[in-house]
Amino acid sequence: MASLCGGELLNSAIADRRVTGVAALKEAGPDDVALYENPSYSPDLAVSRAGLIVTSKRHAASIPEHFPVLVARHPQTAFGQIGRSLFPTATKPASLLTAGEISSLASVHPSAFLEPGVTIEPFAIVGARAHIGTGTVLASGVVIGEGCQIGRYSYIGPHVSVQHALIGNSVVLHPGVRIGQDGFGYVPGPAGLEKVVQIGRVIIQDGVEIGANTTIDRGAVRDTVIGENTKIDNLVQIAHNVTIGRNCVIVGQVGVAGSVTIGNGVAIGGQSGVNGHVTIGDGAQIAAVSVVAGDVPAGARWGGTPARPVRDWIREMAQLKKLGKTARRDERDDG
Known part of the structure; x- marks a missing residue:
């Protein structure tokens, strides 16, 4: 040891x-x-x-x-x-079946291509022209949409849906993950809200791990991209057109709005929100329960609502606490 x-x-x-x-x-x-x-x-x-x-x-x-x-x-x-x-x-999660076994209860479209050694559990569905690499496991209830590609030695957990996506090697998608559904795009029209077409893809690079019940939307007119070796926790929402770099950590219940750019090596604490069209630079750290409303410089440590440099945030919190104590003392004196 x-x-x-x-x-x-x-x-x-x-x-x-x-x-x-x-x-x-x-x-x-x-x-x-x-x-x-x-x-x-x-x-x-x-x-x-x-x-x-x-x-x-x-x-x-x-x-x-x-x-x-x-x-x-x-x-x-x-x-x-x-x-x-x-x-x-x-x-890495394991299959209920022997490696390379395809259940008779699975549904694989005749035009789908499976490399040798793919494991498919009962009630999984593989759509037309999908491509699945050797060593990959599709767990029970998985749905792989038309034309999707999944690399080698990946694990797609129970009841995961994958649409409009290219997924790399050694990727883990935990149960209930949703990849490639439409992003939330609407504009006002004469009769009310009109939908903006969502025709991009999701690209998930090698070594990514995505926690249970996380959702990653397809791009509107360009791709949503998750960089190599990034780890995303449970219950995270990644909106359309987001680009996330390599080796990032995004903790549970984070929400990232559309067209955000996140650099390499970024860490975002749990229950934080990131406003649309924001850029977070390489190596930045965002404290838990923060709201990122503007661009964050590379290497910065920000926190709070709205997020700002951690030192400023702590100083402001101390001042507020001091003001609160003063106000309570004044109230007692007046009484």
Whole structure:
């Protein structure tokens, strides 16, 4: 484990100890690896029986001597590496069928092309001229629309619908994801609202993972694009014409309005909203429950409603708190 994550065992005498699982600090037993990186978990540490604790150099001294300790520069990353080594099949959902099996209860259009090794579970539907790559799994209830292409070794979860889309290799779509439906486009007309045609596609590049019940709309007249290795949480809405770069993290219940451009390596905290036609630069971070109303510079850390630089936001919140205290004191004095 130490070699795997580039860490250091503080007691080399326990180097031959075997561990077989990972667990939360409080529930960990003698065969489990646990993570300790925050003093707020000290009560859990006091009752833990973990067989190995992964921590940082900063917190190692606070761990009782009877625990085996592995010190890593980035404990959370190291803990993730250990977990993947112990449970290699848990990194990607598995099919209920044998690899390469196509259920007799599935419906595959005669013009669809399936490379060898595609697995299709019962009640999945593959439309005309669709192309599915080897090693890909289509779970039960999946609908793949006409002309869609899905690369190799991807997993399309139960009840996912894919329309007007090109999907790369090693992509994971969790249950209930909706890809490629019409975006929300209307203009006022003589008789009321008139629909703006939605004729673009969704392009999802290699290594993307999209959480359950997330929706990604097709472009109106250009494509919606999700960049390589980006990870999107559950219950996220991505509107038409949005471009998201590589290696981004978008947390649950985020809403991104139409024609937004998000750079590479951007992180957006949960329940945040991004206004239409906004650009968020490479490496920017948006705090949870923020509203992004204007462009965000590359590398910036913004938060609040409307979002602004985090330092300004914290300073303003402190001033408001101070004003509130003053107002309450004045009310008491007047009384």
